[in-house]
Amino acid sequence: MALLLSLLTALVLLSSGPARTLGCDPLEDHVLLSRENVELLRDMNSISPLFCLKDRQHFRFPRAVVDGSQVQKAQALSVLHQMLQQISDLLATENSSVPWNTTLVDLLRTGLHRQLEDLDTCWAREMGEEGPALATQGPTLALKRYFQGIRLYLKEKQYSDCAWEVVRVEILRSFSSTIAALQERLRNEDGDVGSP
Template sequence: MALLPSLLTALVVISYGPGGALGCDLPHSHILVSRKNFVLLGQMRRISSTVCLKDRKDFRFPQDMADGRQFPEAQAASVLHEMLQQIFSLFHTERSSAAWNTTLLDELCTGLLRQLEDLDTCLEQEMGEEESALGTVRPTLALKRYFRGIHLYLKEKKYSDCAWEIVRMEIMRSFSSSANLQERLGMKDGDLESP
């Protein structure tokens, strides 16, 4: 439970919020959806991670990308959008519905989709299509490689319950690893309230 504040903080990074660095105002409900998505990820746990120790893997989250210093804020927003899109794609598959409580999974996917729609609107306001496409190639490729590794791991492990639990924990860790990017975008830990 000690991870809750830092992971929640990192999840809200993805959603920004009032006072964030993007030039558009996301609705307050966007922050609430982010918090709910984090809680849902926690509730999705079905088995103890200690049972799955033999299945652990280092997926090599691209830490330099999470720092965000190497690209402008609008491009950082694109990277976060890509991260959300990849998480949505991961959990919005037939195989994932067999692994998780479908009610929780549906709520998570609906929340992620809602966040993506909000970010789409902001990104359209922040940069033109050409700038968006050219400026985020390298960081989004790193994210795509990272998520491709997760997909290959699941396939190799035959989508076992332990494999899905390891992936669920990895997704939560990747949110936490995005804390530096959060600061880069102007949202500070003190800006958040507990859910």
């Protein structure tokens, strides 16, 4: 009976799999999952960007918040968390999936949700009491303002298909930029490991 219980326990653990939970250190796991989410955003393209040229908007992504050479690990986690949360909230907006394949939107929402859950665990472990304070500092506030501008734009455009396409392209660009900056930070961190 004990052998059967052990086998069932092992089966449950294997079925949940290590891929379901990301580690907190290094940040590489989160960067890889973010790249998967970026690919889903890229695949969601449903309208020719040329068709929506009249709706283009410059949202002024705050690049300073993702400068890979200056961002500390705590800030990097905070920025990534804020970016994922804001994208997730935006996709939860009424009529957000009108122009897109709902299967891809659902996959993206699931990926974002999974990564946010894992980051919340990391947040608690890595930041402790410092975490809530980071959420109110410059980088995360700048991201909140940036996404507020996106929400206002969508409202002004009455959540049209072209407005959503412009937002998809903008989020793809800013999210890719964030991931690239975090990868740069990781490369710099790896290079510093051998330094005296």
